[in-house]
Amino acid sequence: MTQQATDKIKITFPQGPALELPGLTGSENEKAIDISDLRDKSGYITLDNGFRNTGSCTSAITYIDGEQGILQYRGIPIQQLAEKSTFVETAMLLIYGELPTAERLARFRALLTEHEMLHEGLRNHFDGFPSNAPPMAILSAMINAVSCYHPDVLEMEAETTFESAAARLMSKVRTIAAASYKTSIGQPIIYPRPEYNYVRNFLHMMFSRPYKEYDPPEEVISALQLFLILHADHEQNCSTSTVRMVASSRANLFASCSAGVCALWGWRHGGANTAVIQMLERIHSQKIPMPEFIERVRNKQEKVMGFGHAVYRNYDPRAGILKVAAERLMEKLKISDPLLDIAKKLEEVALHESYFLERKLYPNVDFYSGLILRSIGLPLNMFPVMFAIGRMPGWIAHYREQHNDPDDRIFRPRQIYTGQQKRDYVPIEQREA
Numbered sequence: 001m002t003q004q005a006t007d008k009i010k011i012t013f014p015q016g017p018a019l020e021l022p023g024l025t026g027s028e029n030e031k032a033i034d035i036s037d038l039r040d041k042s043g044y045i046t047l048d049n050g051f052r053n054t055g056s057c058t059s060a061i062t063y064i065d066g067e068q069g070i071l072q073y074r075g076i077p078i079q080q081l082a083e084k085s086t087f088v089e090t091a092m093l094l095i096y097g098e099l100p101t102a103e104r105l106a107r108f109r110a111l112l113t114e115h116e117m118l119h120e121g122l123r124n125h126f127d128g129f130p131s132n133a134p135p136m137a138i139l140s141a142m143i144n145a146v147s148c149y150h151p152d153v154l155e156m157e158a159e160t161t162f163e164s165a166a167a168r169l170m171s172k173v174r175t176i177a178a179a180s181y182k183t184s185i186g187q188p189i190i191y192p193r194p195e196y197n198y199v200r201n202f203l204h205m206m207f208s209r210p211y212k213e214y215d216p217p218e219e220v221i222s223a224l225q226l227f228l229i230l231h232a233d234h235e236q237n238c239s240t241s242t243v244r245m246v247a248s249s250r251a252n253l254f255a256s257c258s259a260g261v262c263a264l265w266g267w268r269h270g271g272a273n274t275a276v277i278q279m280l281e282r283i284h285s286q287k288i289p290m291p292e293f294i295e296r297v298r299n300k301q302e303k304v305m306g307f308g309h310a311v312y313r314n315y316d317p318r319a320g321i322l323k324v325a326a327e328r329l330m331e332k333l334k335i336s337d338p339l340l341d342i343a344k345k346l347e348e349v350a351l352h353e354s355y356f357l358e359r360k361l362y363p364n365v366d367f368y369s370g371l372i373l374r375s376i377g378l379p380l381n382m383f384p385v386m387f388a389i390g391r392m393p394g395w396i397a398h399y400r401e402q403h404n405d406p407d408d409r410i411f412r413p414r415q416i417y418t419g420q421q422k423r424d425y426v427p428i429e430q431r432e433a
Helices: 038-042 078-084 087-096 102-114 120-127 135-149 159-184 198-207 218-230 238-247 253-264 272-285 290-298 317-332 338-350 354-358 365-376 380-404
Strands: 004-011 019-025 031-033 062-065 070-073
Touching (some): 070 087, 078 218, 087 102, 120 135, 120 159, 135 253, 218 317, 272 338, 272 380, 290 338, 290 354, 365 380
Antiparallel strands (some): 004 019, 019 031
């Protein structure tokens, strides 16, 4: 479905005639005003710090209703995908708009297997990073490096060429991630196994050793697959908007998604689940009573991580799914993690605490996702990398949508200048100390 034109929206200004701008209604009845011609017709622009109330594009990929706590990929509720789908199938849904047939799914999986290896020339690149290099820095750099070895990805005019490039990026990102982890701990890089599925192959490359194969329990594979599905896309967030902005310059798919990795790196975005674990660890190690911690939050002495969201004003639907998954995983693995108990207690208190309710602060996806990654055995510095692997299908989908948009043009936001007015250059000998 496409957006529908609605009645004209009339805007009046202190001086000059009123201006009529087109109104738009999205397929889920979202209302918008098209201000594309506002400056040309009135001399005004809009100011919206952080773009919290600005639509940068139209998109048919993901729908969010933050007030109701709804998340849908291509119209399918996230709860259904979490229960019934796989990560690769969900990726194809996001990229191509429909759930794949068995034949298309098999072909795409074959492409993932075909492209899972890294060029041997890239192995030396990992040795060029210091052992304590942040994995997100390595991931971003290596995604661009991969494209140098496959110049055909720079030209993706045909649909089949794009499919190969998308599969190549999705497949190699997990190989790069696992190789960067192995390099950081001084272990040999493990080659992928073509007979393994997407998630199991990643776990194999992460945790196997030349003399000992890692055979992950099915509960671990299922939990990680769920994590990836729930992170696959989330509308126009910081990293996705970055991918679309870079793509609008006609940069290639690998360069655009590499930029997305950099945007995801920050603790306000992909690093948020790391911050949650650090907060829970501090509460545990310092034995901070929950009432005391909540009081500190009220007094702005503490910032509670994993609560609140830029879009949701209700319970993040992903958080509820991950909470159940974390409990189930730890039960199956017979893990007793005190951080899970603290997280559940914090949630229970917060959901009945006026400070949180008045501000509509509910658990978000990051609150429980880190506990799952921790149970699997992933170190904290790999948490944002896992987010990037999960978000890759969404970035690819938005890149494709941006390129296929007949109204596509380079992103170029305006600004309100607040600096010095015109003044003359002062020779250095005349400048005041």
